[in-house]
Amino acid sequence: MKIRLRVPVEREVEPSEALSLAAGGGAQPFSGRLIDFCAALSEALLADAEARRYPELQALGFWLRRSQLLSLKESFSGLAEQGLIAVPRGLVFHVPPSNVDALFVYSWAFSFLAGNASVVRLSPRPSRPTDILCRLLGAQFRRDPFQALSRGALVVSYGHEDEPTAVFSAACDLRVLWGGDEAVARLRAFPLKPRARDLTFPDRWSFCLLDAGRVLALDDAALASLAGDFFNDAFWYDQRACASPRLVVWRGAPPERDRASARFFSRLRETITEKGARFETGAVLGKLAFAYESALAAPVVAQKNFGNELTLLRVRGLEGLPREHCGAGLLFEAGVESLEEAAGFVSEKDQTMTHFGLSAEELRAFAGSLNGRGLDRLVPVGRALAFDRYWDGCDLAREMMRLVRVEGGREEGR
Amino acid sequence: MDLDEILRLPPYSLSAADKRRILGAGLADLTRSHRRRCPQYARLLDIFYPGLEDFRLPQEAPYLPVGLFKARELKSIPDSQVYKILTSSGTSGSGLSRIVLDRETARRQAQALGAIVAQAVGPARLPMLVLDSADFLKDRKNFNARAAAILGFSTFGLDHLYAFDSSLSADLPAIEAWLRAHDGPILVFGMTFLVWRLLEQTAGRLDLSRAVLIHGGGWKRLQERAVTRLEFRKALADGWGARRVYDYYGMVEQVGGVFLECEHGWLHAPNFSDILVRDPLTWKPARAGETGVIEAMSLLPESYPGHCVLTEDLGALGGEDGCSCGRRGTYFSVSGRVPQAQLRGCSDVYAEGAAA
Structure with missing residues (x-):
């Protein structure tokens, strides 16, 4: 079956094709270009005439500004001292709630900044703010310095078909589920790889x-x-x-x-x-x-x-x-x-x-x-x-990464 | 005038002014009596109508939102007197309404419906073609609104034939044979969408020109197919020669006091029930011609506190006593359901799939 690809470009794709577009992504957590991308998205949100009509999109634009991103990066700077290196988890599959329109970008941004490839599933239900977000995200990925990053943000939309959910679940390393208790339970039934895990945000x-x-x-x-x-x-x-x-x-x-x-x-x-x-x-x-x-x-x-x-x-x-x-x-x-x-x-x-x-x-x-x-x-x-x-009690930025223990040899210290 | 006296009158005989007085007094009686017999209703009045005083006008009567009947079974009779429980057919929304009847209320519902049907069809029982499948009626314990309507109307016909098999395919040879066997006027009854379904299967092949056709249950499914009321009437006339076609508006929360369409396309309130159109901003009665939310009022519900129900339907009042058809009382039109609110928030991801 075909599903609708919304970012980086609008077209119909098979779920497996969407997956291949996301594969092989991966950048170093908080590397310069990732931060540049999010900062550019922030500027676009704050400048876009249509986006300016939605306070939730302005809040998102403000949240993504460069200084904010740099302080997020800075918060992980102490890891080296503890003998740890942060690395991306790999592929993150996001199922955000269908009607807190801007939330998918927050969920995705943590994943993207951590260097992961992402597949975001949106509901096919029409939403103006979502359209604006997809348009602005797509436009950023078409810009020269960012073209190579588009693997990091695949946004698709489809209804309640099992097939794409099964495909993305089986391939991902982390699945982020937002929504009602029942919806979360239904989605969790799709198997993950043995090492993959779920991050769930059910009804509160x-x-x-x-x-x-x-x-x-x-x-x-x-x-x-x-x-x-x-x-x-x-x-x-x-x-x-x-x-x-x-x-x-x-x-x-x-x-x-x-x-x-x-x-x-x-x-x-x-x-x-x-x-x-x-x-x-x-x-x-x-x-x-x-x-x-x-x-x-x-x-x-x-x-x-x-x-x-x-x-x-x-x-x-x-x-x-x-x-x-x-x-x-x-x-x-x-x-x-x-x-x-x-x-x-x-x-x-x-x-x-x-x-x-x-x-x-x-x-x-x-x-x-x-x-x-x-x-x-x-x-x-x-x-x-x-x-x-x-x-919901967890550090989303931290959850998008794995920590690699790096311990030097004894001889090095002498 | 007590309810049984009102039920014996011709159903559209009261003038609007008399009706207002009789209905107001009747609703006040019902409000007092349900308050005494239904603790949940008493609690709701205490909370939502604190200091409620005696009222005289129907519009002053406290009303319950129809959605409450989906969440709660409200009854004003002991369990031992429960005669049957009606449920809504549930084409929309999640829960089903559950309406508790005792024998008296069920009897009066039948009597009320009989008076209304007799006005349209005449006093004699007619051979009746039911546009449904006999299988649909098998479970007699818990009727839904569709089954209740069929059974309710069926008592006014005789020698019934069910037009559909269990997969809702028309049994054309059987219908033709039945029509040959009954050469006088006939009564045809069914849900609006099933009338349309039969028409699609048999247009041009059946002659129903001697039928009185009564249908109801809402336009939702026809609206989805972009069939307007006018087109519906024309298609029935063209396809079957059926011209005496009456829509009715009713709900499981107020069975019996249905609102039947007249020859001029208006829905009419009989003596024992009425509607009020409320302005959705102020909830005060709207003026004639203004679209608002329909409140349905009925003197029949004695076994459950459903005498005043705020529906989720939109309509507009046409006027009072002045319809060219000659019926007295309120006449009105229904334009559809209040659009379901597009809910925002974060609990609804995939929710639409759970219902599918």
Whole structure:
């Protein structure tokens, strides 16, 4: 069967042919041309008129800028002292989520910078941002200095056919799977080489913890800025990214929490209006059904509706809150007296806790007390979707490489 | 007026003003009674309609999203009184709705449907051609909406013939023989897409000019094939000579109170059920002619709290009492389903494949 090759050029290919195009790639990790390529892509993203219309593509462009890449490279400079040399794994097969459009580039970029060849499987579902990314990537590979690098980035798209997935799985050295639990399980069924491994990023859940007193103490401008940051966390990707907050936990005494909640959410509603956020009727109806269902399945005590874009479901306590969600602007809301009270609620499903009004010391103690029971990221409000090499508890940059132990002979030292 | 009195009236006899008063009072009664008998419904009212007071207008009645019936079995009767459970046919969406009926509710559904069909077909039972396969109806315990519709309508016909075999191929010789044996008016009933399927297999070879043809179940599959309502009607007239063709709009959540099309192409609400078109931004009732989300209301659901259901269908109100067909009450049109939201986020990679 033929699949669609999107990068480096648009055409139809057999999966085996795609594989042969990717074969034999391989550069030294973080070698100059790899960094040049990513930096050029960054410039293209930041300059392209169409790409500039998508904040997530601008965030990607910013993330790929040269200084960032050099500091990533620098972070591995201590390996030599430890008698280690980083080498690429070989061929990396990426299956990114179909609708966090820019994510495939992050997954791919770590792999590419580490010197690997890559095959990226995209969904055939139409997506403007994905088209832009493929166009810009393709254009870079056609430029003279980068032509030889195109083996490092083969982007294909196909539906749910088994054949290409089987071919790429059997050939790769590392398979990176993003998506729902079921999807990840289905994909893992395709055999890998004995030495190859999977890196999986299944469904996760995220919440936001706000200190009520600190929110009440904000002046109007600071409150607006907090609401703006929260808006970006929750409303980009229609609140359906793993890191999108779905629950707001207030820390403080009950009366204070109520006042902070009233103040914060009325401000958030204004922000929603200012930004002109709108959900489709289908999403609003889905949210309505989910809210009703949650009222029966979760310890919901009250509902507050701020129009089609924001619905709050206040829960009696954190216990028994199912980790399910409909997206489209629905927030559970709960209160705790202390961080310890919140700790009891955290489960392995929980990925990101965005926070406001907590000290670094408190946060470290909190993460330490959880001791891996859940939460892989504790980041300030506004940073929920800031993609980072440390994701779901692993170092993506490091995972794309193998470490070769190089130990000198005794005689050398004398 | 109690429900049984309303059911005995000719089905399109109430003026809009009378209807509003009777329906409003009936829905208020149902809301109180379900609140008392269905703890889950009571909980939902407490959360989503805190401080709900008695209301008089149908538009003030609390409504449930239709999707909730897919997630939850809501009932207002003890298990011992469960007579049957209807399920949706599930052509779209993931879960199936489950609707719990007791004998009384099932009986009233049949009575309501009978009154509506009699208006279109006349009081006499007619020989009935069912555009489906007999095999489809085998499992009688859990009806889906398609089976429920066939069985519901079948009681108004006699000497039934099923037009399709189990692979949905038309048995043309059998249909021809059956038509020869019945020379008066006949009733033809089936899902809209199966009417079309039979037409594709038999156009120009069957004469159904003496048929009253009732079909329903939605246009989704025909829309996919770009068949418009007008083309559908024309094709039926050209291919079979069938001109008395009535679409109906109904849902498993409100069986019985179906909305049947009139000679002028409008869907009509009978006395015991109604629709409201809600503006999808404000959720207030939309004006006539404005497209919005349809809320279906019915006085029939006594065994489950489905008397007011916000559907996922789009439609527009035509008006009240003024249709040239002479029926009183609300008339409206349905334009299709609310488009499924294109979900973003990271949980949906490959999700579309799981359903395929």
